[in-house]
Amino acid sequence: MRRLALLAAAALALAGCGTPETPTQPSVRRETQIEWLGNQCYRFTSSIGTTILANPYVAKTGGRTLPAPLKGDAVLITAERPDFNNINAIDDQPSVLRGGVGMGVNNVTGIKILGVPNYRNPEMPASDGMNLFFTWTMDGIRFCFAGVPTRPLDAEQISQIGTVDVLLFNPEALSPEARSQVVAQLRPRLVIPTGSRGWTIGEVRSSQGPKFGFTREMLPQQTTTLLLNP
Numbered sequence: 365m366r367r368l369a370l371l372a373a374a375a376l377a378l379a380g381c382g383t384p385e386t387p388t389q390p391s392v393r394r395e396t397q398i399e400w401l402g403n404q405c406y407r408f409t410s411s412i413g414t415t416i417l418a419n420p421y422v423a424k425t426g427g428r429t430l431p432a433p434l435k436g437d438a439v440l441i442t443a444e445r446p447d448f449n450n451i452n453a454i455d456d457q458p459s460v461l462r463g464g465v466g467m468g469v470n471n472v473t474g475i476k477i478l479g480v481p482n483y484r485n486p487e488m489p490a491s492d493g494m495n496l497f498f499t500w501t502m503d504g505i506r507f508c509f510a511g512v513p514t515r516p517l518d519a520e521q522i523s524q525i526g527t528v529d530v531l532l533f534n535p536e537a538l539s540p541e542a543r544s545q546v547v548a549q550l551r552p553r554l555v556i557p558t559g560s561r562g563w564t565i566g567e568v569r570s571s572q573g574p575k576f577g578f579t580r581e582m583l584p585q586q587t588t589t590l591l592l593n594p
Contacts, residue, residue, distance in 0.1 A: 414475060441463075444492070527552075528550050554588055
């Protein structure tokens with residue numbers, strides 16, 4: 365028994381004499397930044413620097429001037445109108461998702477972006493009456509940028525999009541009942557109204573400026589409205 369105990373002690377001593385373990389590198393904080401650039405234009409930047417721009421506008425249609433240089437990996441255009449589709453404001457050559465090109469799934473620098481069309485008149489789908497709902501996941505957070513919807517989603521659209529964590533949309537074209545219906549359909553934890561400041565849902569929080577950074581762990585448990593301030 366004593367011999368076995370000595371052998372065990374020797375084995376433990378030798379185990380501590382191996383190559384020292386390499387210190388683990390600290391993990392990158394998975395925080396996404398949302399920045400309001402004026403009008404309906406928003407910039408989403410992931411923790412590794414991937415940038416998605418939504419609805420860049422023509423000068424004098426947004427109340428202020430877009431920053432320059434303005435770059436992005438992807439540009440989302442929810443509808444074809446001058447205050448939404450000014451791709452000439454972008455200084456590099458991003459992937460531009462708009463109209464038919466924006467429908468379905470597109471892979472941009474490893475991020476799958478789904479575009480789901482929502483028509484003013486579903487019985488007569490036309491490009492001038494179409495609004496695209498874009499959804500993607502960044503840093504573990506499921507986003508939906510919905511532009512200016514004119515009607516709630518139907519069952520097929522809800523099935524494609526699923527539930528989201530953060531919903532950005534302009535509610536001005538919807539009745540109060542339809543606004544609440546869109547939120548109930550997508551069940552976001554954070555709602556950012558991109559138009560009228562007169563509509564909120566749940567608890568209301570305000571940012572200190574036009575930029576807000578957060579992680580998935582920071583998302584509220586109940587649906588909350590976040591107002592981004594200039």
